[in-house]
Amino acid sequence: MGVAGTTTAADAFLRYVNLSSVAGVEPIAVDHGSGAELWDVDGRRYLDCFAGISVVSTGHSHPRVVAAAREQMERFIHCGTYLYQVPVVGTLAERLAQVTPGRLEKTFFSNSGAEAVEGAMRLARAYSGKTEFIALETGFHGRTNATLAVTGNRKRKHHGGPYLGGVAFAPAPHPTRCRVCGGGCTLRCADAVEDVINYQTSGNVAAFIAEPVLGEAGIVVPHPEYFARVKEILDRHGILFIVDEVQTGFGRTGRMFGIEHYGVEPDIMTVAKGIASGFPLGGFIARPEIAESFQPGEHLSTFGGNPVACAAAVATLDVIADESLCENSARLGEWMLGHLEQLGATHPVIGEVRGKGLMIGVELVESRESMAPAAQRAVQVRAACRERGLIVGIGGFFGNVVRIQPPLVITEAQLDSAVGVLDEALRATA
Structure with missing residues (x-):
């Protein structure tokens, strides 16, 4: 016997795709993408700073x-x-x-x-x-x-x-x-x-x-x-x-x-x-x-x-x-690391910022003295970023590292926007 049809493709994804081993799927039904941006089925735009787990380096659907x-x-x-x-x-x-x-x-x-x-x-x-x-x-x-x-x-x-x-x-x-x-x-x-x-x-x-x-x-x-x-x-x-x-x-x-x-x-x-x-x-x-x-x-x-x-x-x-994407990654990565380290001056939850090129981790901790991992805070920050139109990842052995790995075609202006959103997310979850 067959199964009853679902209302939307997104409903079908959640009902029939085996997601039992996945910690959590972002509540975004993706419709299309271009460069460093994604749009959902409702037309909302997101700045993608995770690139499908560091995959779409040339951007979404490069011509x-x-x-x-x-x-x-x-x-x-x-x-x-x-x-x-x-x-x-x-x-x-x-x-x-x-x-x-x-x-x-x-x-x-x-x-x-x-x-x-x-x-x-x-x-x-x-x-x-x-x-x-x-x-x-x-x-x-x-x-x-x-x-x-x-x-x-x-x-x-x-x-x-x-x-x-x-x-x-x-x-x-x-x-x-x-x-x-x-x-x-x-x-x-x-x-x-x-x-x-x-x-x-x-x-x-x-x-x-x-x-x-x-x-x-x-x-x-x-x-x-x-x-x-x-x-x-x-x-x-x-x-x-x-x-x-x-x-x-x-x-x-x-x-x-x-x-x-x-x-x-x-x-x-x-x-x-x-x-x-x-x-x-x-x-x-x-x-x-x-x-x-x-x-x-x-x-x-x-x-x-x-x-x-x-x-x-x-x-x-x-x-x-x-398009000199290696050079773009090196230049913007250094720029991003510097700006994220500045965020650390106002957000004690940031224990360390590290990375090379556009492969960057922001480790969140309970305090810099103890360096105890703040995994739940990382989950909250990712959600707060998403609500503000920014997609980031989470990783680390303790699950407390915000991962920033955007398409290598991303611009400095887009990264500047990402830093601002991350700042807001950290304040909103403080």
Whole structure:
């Protein structure tokens, strides 16, 4: 027997989409978007400073991205990238080889960031012949069984185990909350990676995996020398470095990739989110000798490297270059950090402002003396911002960090408006 029809599409969304695992869906029925703005079905406009969880870096429905996708759809939508030679997929892979750091060259395409990370883990095992991994406490890498195994957050793993064995966790390189270094990073957290190798593993470690800026952890920016110190340790032990650029890639941090801030060359890189301006696409990129360690039949993806998504990704790379979005992210990110720090002078609830480029976190605390997380206040601030036409996110291990990750096409005037709304929201919830 069928079900009775619903009054509106929004009603259908709330009734028939399984939302049981979602903490809370914003009460906005989205109708359309353009640039850094969204409109709901009632015509109300919102300034989007979350970009679909840091995805639509070129803005909503960028004309060049839409045109590229439309042109490819008129040719064909799907044929199986790993069955036939698809020119647009080759073009994208070549472009990625040109913009990624170091000797990264060959890309295996997937549909999402989690798939990219899981594929990278399989590749690391295939190349090294080893089985174990080291990840970071509070790090996040996806919601599949393997990616949750290397996610250092109990809240994300609840009801999902048992997970993969052979995973050890190093201290989170959080400059203000690190329990190893204390207040202010001394790089003891980096040196602790060697202790993890020696005391928590069997010495059979295939790879160390980390985000260059820890996104879900609350926009945590490691010490500028952290990854260089860790890479020295990894090289000494013959361990690969997988950098997870799913959230930090494609201009988000003010550089094309977040790891470029640290001057370190990864062995494998994972990408997704901003790669195709909202079309589902991910991938992992490696040096040729690592990439070619897969044997026939060891890995495949039916929809990975979808031609429409790849065409959108090529156009996205063009827009990032032609509109100087990396530079825009760096400039406006510095401007935004300065103005948010000024807010901290009048709002004691702001414990810390941190970030790189347009990947910014505002941590809310009960007091700066205790730095006790103010998670409920963050929820209230997000709601107050939404009521005033501003969309922000919430994150952090304790759920107390307001996340500001807008499309990279956002303007200074729009960000100035966002700062004003955030100021109002903080006052309204005081």
